[in-house]
Amino acid sequence: MSFLSVSRVSKSFGGAAVVDAVDLSIERGEFFALLGPSGCGKTTLLRMIGGFETPDNGTIAIDGEVMNTVPPHRRPTNMVFQNYAIFPHLNVFDNIAYGLRRLRLRKDELRARAEAMLATVRLEGLGERAAGQLSGGQRQRVALARALVREPKLLLLDEPLGALDKRLREAMQVELRAIQRKVGITFLLVTHDQEEALSLSDRVAVMGAGRILQVAAPRELYERPNCRAVADFIGDMNFFHATVRQIGDSVTVNAGLLGILALPRANLAPGIRTDDHILLAIRPEHVGFSEAGVAGEIASATFLGERSHYHVKIAGRSDPVSVSGIAPTHGTVHLVFPPDHLIGLPNA
């Protein structure tokens, strides 16, 4: 059994299913992200794992123990809240030491543990600082330290970087990953920021409408999304309608505008059969410019430094094709779609 095991967990509020029969397994020591747009149920799932909501159905087990009816204060989890929930009437040290009182440590031991945690999150010397005098980044560190100092089996993070500005967020991403490696605790992060999920995590679960759409390592998620929703949510993606002609060692598809193509078998999502209508998906950076290919007209170009981003209009298609690269000319170009990078997804 996995370290965190969520099986068939459902939760509805006022008749609307927010989390719908979710299964999830997380291994010990993993940095795992729940990624999805707001309202997809990811925070509710996290709150059920933390004990702040009770599942209507299904079980949640941590390290082999069923947690469904265990109240938050008896769970081996700690949480970093979205707004950090720093206790406003306590200073930094007392915020961090708050959860140690229950552990009945000796006074010097308690002090040593809290001080060590202050150092881990690089807040040395700020122990006496009042909660109201902290910057956003410092509040985030206090919230993290306060949760980690109890040495939970599982740390839950609810959009922990959402309230920070972009530069601080990027710095904290690196730091969060480093802290996780250092303490070796399993981290479960909830975020709507795909970049954050992909850069921080060992594995990512993409959620949509209360269900888990795909669980995979970041690279696989990016390169082999299993459905349109995941492909759409993560990065930029072009879609073309196609029909499967034949499935053998490679897959032959009729892709209309793009002609008849042969894709590697591994590029086809499971469950697709011959004669199915499918979507072919390709990332903007995999579409190439060439001498010959599908002719198109550059509708807009955005300069991004080492490359540019183009919208290319092609005949017979209303949506322009997103292309990332360097166009040889302005105006008319020819696009090629390397079959190795075309992914076949169910047309749903």
Place this chain on the structure above:
Amino acid sequence: MKNRGLLLYALAYLAFLYMPVLVLPVFSFNNSEFIAFPLSGFTTRWYAGLAADSAMLHALGNSLKVGAATALASTLLGLLAAKAVTRNRLRGAGLALGFISLPLFIPDIVLGLSLLLLLGAVGLPLSLAAVVLGHLLVCVPFALTVLIARFEGFDPNLEEASADLGEDGWMTFWRITFPLMLPGIAASLLLTFITSFDEFLVAYFLSGTEATLPVYIWGQLRFPERLPVVLALGAIILTVSVALVICAELLRNRGVARPRVGA
């Protein structure tokens, strides 16, 4: 000159509001037993007379006891109810709040009379304890209003964070909720105390032989020669009441510093 007209109106209105109230302190320093203009000189003898009035001091003691008991009990009840309606998704919370607040709109004389009949019917004696029970009806809605506003002003995540960090409901209350609610609790104590302290009708019906201060004052009005002393007493009560209400308002508005979010 529309503005000037409005200004005059405002001034006249203020005079209308406060002139009667100011009559009290003015005549309490007037060196005459008759309450009439022209004033006949400054004296503090009515105030000095108060200190020697043992019946008055006894009534004051009664009022302080009733006020303190009412303030503590109604604030405690208000705290529990306010926590329940702000922290839980309760069905019928709005209706319950409406019913709790209803006594505010029942005329005091009806309330006092009903309580008198009820006490008689169940065979309880008229006493200061009965007055406290009556005052609770009037004071709990005040406590509730002040405390609900305070609960709404603080982040429920703080209580969740405390639970998350290993504290049960009881310890979370003492380590987080209570310290953060303290200004609201103090404001509620002051407001309910002063409401009870100044209340006349319910106390008049229920106090029996133990008069509270307003009941005592009412009794003294039968003796014209005591009137200046009553005015002095009234002036003191007025001053203290206003001071307490101002304190309560200051406390109520002293918010928990809302967290700044940003770098």
